Amino acid sequence: MDSTRPATTETPPFDRLAPAMIVAEPEIATEVSGALEFLGLRSEVVPCDEVAARITDTEWSAVMLCNGQAHGPALQAIDAAQDGPPVVLVGSEHAVPGRLKNLHSRLLGRVERPLRHAQLVPLLGKLAQRQANTRDVELFRSLVGKSEPVQHIRRMIRRVAPTDSTVLILGETGTGKEVAARHIHYHSLRRDGPFVAVNCGAIPADLLESELFGHEKGAFTGAITARKGRFELAENGTLFLDEIGDMSLQMQVKLLRVLQERRFERLGSGRSMPANVRIVCATHRNLDQMVADGTFRGDLYYRINVFPIEMPALRDRREDLPLLATELVARLTAEGQSVVSFTQEALAAMARHDWPGNVRELANLVERLAILNPGATVRPRDLPRHIRIHARSAEASATHETGCHPALDMDSMLDRSSDGEEQLVVGPEDPEFGPGRGLKDYLNDIEEQLIRKALAESGGIVADAAKSLGMRRTTLVEKLRKFGIDRLGFATES
Known part of the structure; x- marks a missing residue:
């Protein structure tokens, strides 16, 4: 898994923004605040006659102005705030008077009622980009929603993010474990540092050590140049160890030593280097059972299981x-x-x-x-x-x-x-x-239901799914083509 993402679709998480001021009558204000809430943006309804006092005594991310209901004094107060927040017009009724030039200069855009998500996301993205640190739009995926499980995850992330504690994210495949890890990073004190992700299950065991710790030139056959590992690339940031349950026992020992000593060595080097990174791990496997079975080290489990977060399945x-x-x-x-x-x-x-x-x-x-x-x-x-x-x-x-x-x-x-x-x-x-x-x-x-269930249980591995179904792999491949099933949708990635 690459440690970088295209920079073309980056926006911050909206719940890190200051609250928005809503200037509207009660019915419209309820609609606007509800729409902002599920995106994570806090808001406060301010009566028109209180705008002048509140516009300068509070930090606002924006003014959501339902201009058809805003009285003259409220508009003038918003216009008079020289360093005031950007303004978003809600609805198409009435135009803002042209004489309010300061207000016009801060107009960010307009959204029509009824409010639609497709309108709000790009507009609020502009708000978020006004902050110094941009955030990946991928952050919204999986954590959008009002359900109690999602609200609980957000509360857990807000509690642990400012600390440097190791986090273990658990949950089924496809629940958004990497999304949660990115949220933790971008809400942390290391937000200005890199977020580096590595899928421990996708890298062969004999190459994972080099991938994590790097190597010197000539350390092994094919090492024609020195190379930094993920620990070095994540310096002063967050290292996300995805699918840590797939790591070999031999590699678990080496990782445990690094986590204990906070130092590591490149392959082929005798020089010890500091590991100033925050560790976030994830897995879809039952680590408790793996420890009992002897396939995962108990000492490493207790080292990474400082603050567990269970990602809810979509069916929940x-x-x-x-x-x-x-x-x-x-x-x-x-x-x-x-x-x-x-x-x-x-x-x-x-x-x-x-x-x-x-x-x-x-x-x-x-x-x-x-x-x-x-x-x-x-x-x-x-x-x-x-x-x-x-x-x-x-x-x-x-x-x-x-x-x-x-x-x-x-x-x-x-x-x-x-x-x-x-x-x-x-x-x-x-x-x-x-x-x-x-x-x-x-x-x-x-038949299609049973095939999908087998793929989900096998993590998208066709051979294992075919075995559980009692059929040949080639037969299952033909059936996947027949039903239009993409096995990658069940692959064990966060």
Whole structure:
């Protein structure tokens, strides 16, 4: 994993900005503050007659001015603040008088009501870039939302970021562990230093030592020049050790020594160098069980498990899915790709899916739908079969409540025989059957679900998934092509 990212899409996290002043009537103020809240930007509603007193006694990131409701004295007070904050107009009613030149010079832009995420993100990004330290737009991915699990993660990050404590981020693949690590770095006292990430599971064991600690010229065959390791590159910053659970026992010993002594040596060198870095680790594995099994050193585990953070799976924060989908669409739009939107029915079907690949799986789906449906509105029929089935399930449930057909229950379709083997159970009244939909389509849905589950459990490794499914690897590859499944959406990366 590269330690650098393109600099073209960098913006700071909005929750590091000063609060925004909202000048609006109560109904509109509630709408504006709610929209800003889920992006992490704090705000305060200030009555028009208090603007003059508050505009200078508080540090504001911006004035969200619903100009149709702002009285003359409020506008004059905002204009009179020579070093005042930038101004964002909300709504299209009325124009700001041209005589208020100071206010006009600070106009950052305008957003229309109802407020949309795609409008707010670029505009607030401009606000954030006014600060000295820019931040990666990737920070918003996965941590967008109002759910309690996301709010808890944000609170944990705010507590630990200002310290230099080692952090261990746990969670399933695709939950955004690297995103959380970047948040910790950019909220820390080391924010001006580098953020360097290395995937311990993606680098062969015999090369990982050189990757982390660097090497001198001639240290081994092929070392034609000296090379800095990730510890040196992360000096005065943060080193993110991703998938540390995949590190070999031999390498674990060497890492433990560096963490204890805070010094390291390049391969082929006898000179000890200081390791002035903050360590953040991540893994999708159960380290407690690995310690019990002897595949992960207990002393290293206790060294890195100073402040654990558990990233929630997407299925545990389903209420955030509409906001996440909107954020992902906004990111694609900012990159010049086609706009796509979703009906409420489509979002409801997506929310019922378990998302074994978590936010990464959702991001892949949104990008795929944007390519297939440029500028269109995605309906349930446009969703992949394994997600579309949830829309049909909801319809079946509604029918069942009226005394007609029973609801479709995916879990009840599998029953166990006397020898413990899972068998497919179908009933003649199952709503999935009927004109235009026969047994073949129904079995395809089940097969696709099982393949996705196997890929999620194997971390996207096709050979392991094929083994668990009891089929040849080449057969599974053909089925992935048949169902349009991208195994990379299940790969074990943060």
